Amino acid sequence: MSQRGAYHHGDLRAALVAAALDIVSERGVAGLSVAEAARRTGVSTAAPYRHFPSRTALLSAAATQSGRQLLEEMRAACDEVRKRLGTADHADPHFAVEALAATARVYVIFAVAHGAAFELILADELQDHPDAERREVSRQIMDLLLWPAVTLTGEPAAATQFLWRFTAVVHGFAYLPGSGFIRGHAVGADFMASQAADVIRTLARAAIEGSSANHGSEPATPATE
CATH class of the missing domain: 1.10.357.10 (Tetracycline Repressor, domain 2)
Incomplete structure (x- = not known):
């Protein structure tokens, strides 16, 4: 199963949060983007919005x-x-x-x-x-x-x-x-x-x-x- 498919069974939200924390640790709060969190979890840039309606919600x-x-x-x-x-x-x-x-x-x-x-x-x-x-x-x-x-x-x-x-x-x-x-x-x-x-x-x-x-x-x- 691809990395992208692995997150379609309830793990995507947690994976995005983990990715967001990594990004913020590296780049600061202003450096977080939903697109980068999606890239790191191996999903499309649209996928995070099923769990988080905005960047602020992910933060x-x-x-x-x-x-x-x-x-x-x-x-x-x-x-x-x-x-x-x-x-x-x-x-x-x-x-x-x-x-x-x-x-x-x-x-x-x-x-x-x-x-x-x-x-x-x-x-x-x-x-x-x-x-x-x-x-x-x-x-x-x-x-x-x-x-x-x-x-x-x-x-x-x-x-x-x-x-x-x-x-x-x-x-x-x-x-x-x-x-x-x-x-x-x-x-x-x-x-x-x-x-x-x-x-x-x-x-x-x-x-x-x-x-x-x-x-x-x-x-x-x-x-x-």
Whole structure:
């Protein structure tokens, strides 16, 4: 059976999404074309439109796939933290600190590995595209980051500001190797991820102290008889 025929039994959609992710990784979001995705999957240029009515729809499906993979890896990292600390208490500040550090590590490694395909998750041109599945994946990613941020800061507005800093740190470390700033230094994704995790730990612990100061908390006084 030809490659083209092999995709006519339910696999074409998945194959096109995989091709789209490869193209975006190589050429950036703007470099994706439906025709190129079709060529790489061995089908006619008209065939993709049976599954995706537009280039934006294909981009959205690729973003959903990329986001789902990131979400799964972040959840797995949080599960490892639970096992290591022996707790799943979302109100435990130490758990929150380590969960954020773990997700920062995953975030950096994922961005380094997938390049521009990672950027699909937050691509501006998809913000108004009505894809409920993509938006649900994005919401779950945000929820995974939001609960520890709220635990550390004490309220949603401060948690949002903390996540701005979180994003700045992880993006900075993810894109630093390609910036030329550290040219000549033998550093890889694991090193960058570990550095990002350490910075996030520092920021998270500072957030706990700031939250305590803002709420005027004082050390507990031992009970007397």
